[in-house]
Amino acid sequence: MSPTQPSSHQRRSVLRHAVRQKRNPAPYRVLALGLSLFLAVASIVGVLAQGLGPAGPSPAQGNASVIAQGVAQIRDVDTRWRVAAFNVEAGSEAIAVRYPPFVLGGTTPLLVTDLTAGTRQRVAPGEGAFMTPGQMIRLETFGPPDQFTLLELSPADAELSMGVLGGESGSFVPEPGIRDLDLIRTVGAAGDESTLDAGAGPTLVQLSAGQITVTSDDDTPVTLYAGQAQAFDGPLSIESGPDGATYVAAYIGAVIEFGDLGTPDATPIPDEATPAAPRAGTVLGSTPSPATPPVDDAGDADGDGLTNAQEAELGTDPNLADSDDDGINDGEEINTYGTDPLNLDTDGDQFYDGGEVIRGTDILEIDSDGDGLTDGNEEYTTGTDPVDADTDGDGIDDGQELDDGTDPLDADDPADEEPTAEPAEDPEPEPTAEEDAGGDVGDGNLDPDGDGLVNRREAAAGTDPLDGDSDDDGVNDANEVDFGSDPLDETSFP
Numbered sequence: 001m002s003p004t005q006p007s008s009h010q011r012r013s014v015l016r017h018a019v020r021q022k023r024n025p026a027p028y029r030v031l032a033l034g035l036s037l038f039l040a041v042a043s044i045v046g047v048l049a050q051g052l053g054p055a056g057p058s059p060a061q062g063n064a065s066v067i068a069q070g071v072a073q074i075r076d077v078d079t080r081w082r083v084a085a086f087n088v089e090a091g092s093e094a095i096a097v098r099y100p101p102f103v104l105g106g107t108t109p110l111l112v113t114d115l116t117a118g119t120r121q122r123v124a125p126g127e128g129a130f131m132t133p134g135q136m137i138r139l140e141t142f143g144p145p146d147q148f149t150l151l152e153l154s155p156a157d158a159e160l161s162m163g164v165l166g167g168e169s170g171s172f173v174p175e176p177g178i179r180d181l182d183l184i185r186t187v188g189a190a191g192d193e194s195t196l197d198a199g200a201g202p203t204l205v206q207l208s209a210g211q212i213t214v215t216s217d218d219d220t221p222v223t224l225y226a227g228q229a230q231a232f233d234g235p236l237s238i239e240s241g242p243d244g245a246t247y248v249a250a251y252i253g254a255v256i257e258f259g260d261l262g263t264p265d266a267t268p269i270p271d272e273a274t275p276a277a278p279r280a281g282t283v284l285g286s287t288p289s290p291a292t293p294p295v296d297d298a299g300d301a302d303g304d305g306l307t308n309a310q311e312a313e314l315g316t317d318p319n320l321a322d323s324d325d326d327g328i329n330d331g332e333e334i335n336t337y338g339t340d341p342l343n344l345d346t347d348g349d350q351f352y353d354g355g356e357v358i359r360g361t362d363i364l365e366i367d368s369d370g371d372g373l374t375d376g377n378e379e380y381t382t383g384t385d386p387v388d389a390d391t392d393g394d395g396i397d398d399g400q401e402l403d404d405g406t407d408p409l410d411a412d413d414p415a416d417e418e419p420t421a422e423p424a425e426d427p428e429p430e431p432t433a434e435e436d437a438g439g440d441v442g443d444g445n446l447d448p449d450g451d452g453l454v455n456r457r458e459a460a461a462g463t464d465p466l467d468g469d470s471d472d473d474g475v476n477d478a479n480e481v482d483f484g485s486d487p488l489d490e491t492s493f494p
Contacts, residue, residue: 059251060184062194067248068183070130071256072100074200076176078156081204081250083229085476086163087450087468089145090345090352097135098161099154102183102250104128104206107452107479108146108380111325111344113138120325128183128248142326144350144380145450147468147476151183151204151229151250169231174201180253188212188240188247195237196249202231204250211241227475305331316341327354337363350376351386361386372399381447381454381478384408402444402456452478463487 060066094115103110103123110123115136122142123129131137139148150163156171179200186194188210196203205214206229213221217234224230224247238247297309304321311318311330321329326344333339339346339353346353349366351374361375362368368375371389378386384398385391391398394411401408444456451468458465463477470477473490480487 059182059197059199059253061196062186063188063192064184064186064194064196064249066182067126067185068102068128068130070100070102070132070181071178072133072153072181074153074174074176074179074252076173078171079153079174079201080156080171081169081202081231082150082152082154082160083166083168083204083206084150084152084160084163085147085166085469086139086150087145087147088139088141089450090140090343090350092138092140094136094138095162097131097133097137099133099152099158100181101131101150101152101161102128102181103131103139104149104151104183104208104248106146106148108144109142110146110148111140111142113140122325126185128185130181130183140344142344142352143355144376144452145447147451149206151206151248153181153250153252167229169202169204172202172231174252177255179255182251182253184249184251186238186247186249187244188238189244190240190242192240192244193237196235196251198234200252200254202233203236203252204229204231205236205238205247206250207245207247210243210245210247212245212247213239213241215239227473302330304329305335310334314341324353326352328357339363345376347375349374351379355379359386369398371397373402377454381452381457382408405460449477451476453481457481461487 058066088110103112105123105125105127107125109125110129112121112123112129112131114120115138116134121129149166150160152161154160177200184196188194205212205224207224207226209226211223211225213223214230214232215221215237216232222230222232223241236249297307297312299308300306301308301318302311302321306314306316306318308318314330314334316323316330321331323330323341324344328337328339330341333341333353337353337357344352344354347356347362347364347366351359351361353363356363356375359375359379361379366374369378369385369387369389371378371384373382373384373386375386378384378398382398382402389397391408392401392411394401394413396404396406396408398408401413407413444454444459447454449464449466449468453461453463453465455465458477461477461481463470463481468476471480471486471488471490471492473492475485477487480492486492
């Protein structure tokens, strides 16, 4: 019986009191008032119970925020939290999601396309996204190749859906049910303390910057450093280190006890969800599904400047103004820029089309200023100007400076000066880092391991151009170089 509803006995009593009140109203007026107060209090108690239950407040407390959320079937089987790293670039292959994962944004915005439902979401640095088992997804970057982090909840004996395993929790059996899953992000100043209630299983904490000390059920403080992750039981108390900290917590939350997923009879989700085939009319480049109501060929349903008939011929989406989500609508791509409305990086220079328009680079040229560096490398990696061949104005093109080992951002670099005399003899050149690695990495402007450092910068840093994390400390080489830590020392973190 709900505390907010009077029992049948209470209702009969009220009716008897009402009849008696007509005969002797004064005493029963007081009794009726008392009963009203009782029912009001019962109602308030019911509301409070709901507020503190599954439909209640967010698990994020204080200065924490939920950056991604989903609902998934959790089973009482041996389970692990797994942390994986995976490299993504424009045009990456589709992936079948088998178990519930969160993806955490990297240094470059990520485009997540659900090929099953035909929807997209943009995941910027500091954001996250939840992916549902059964989805067929494509992950692509809005720029150069980048490395992202995956936090997956899966059976202990299962393989990862994607990526390279970076670490995993011990095996545990969670509380089963269709449950709320949350990815909670906290940015703490030095000495800040935060708390997190116990979930329906261990909570995975992953640190991206700084240092934290976590105290859990066993009252033994554990210190984590940037790039490390660990699962903890029970309620948590987390204190940020002397330089502050940024971290996420993957949390198994309340049971979602109502709703039937839109079917007349709710059916259990299988242990291993089978990805559904993409629906016609929702996949990029497809034509409208036969089930879609007919459209006027001469009309322009999405207002992008192309008729519905033209969109059908091109393979673009007549109901979406910007089919490839590159920041330029389909009509402008065709009629103004001559770019591909189904490719967010038409010229393949790792700089997405909309970004090129904003930056003023040539949207159809890989190297707008002709200095030997691609526009994407200049914008995202070397820091040079993609529309100025000589960024520092010292008379030497940027690409030549990098070939010579001089600084293309410093006109006063002493290495720029011409030698006063020819050396007596040409010594045997030292092997490059690429040659030492024993691999064919090709052009110094390329980034074969996708860690954000082109081969020239890998050689300067002494890192492995074929390994995105040379010291295997969980932080990619580009992040370590950019933030001043040692990419060759596994104990050194940004």
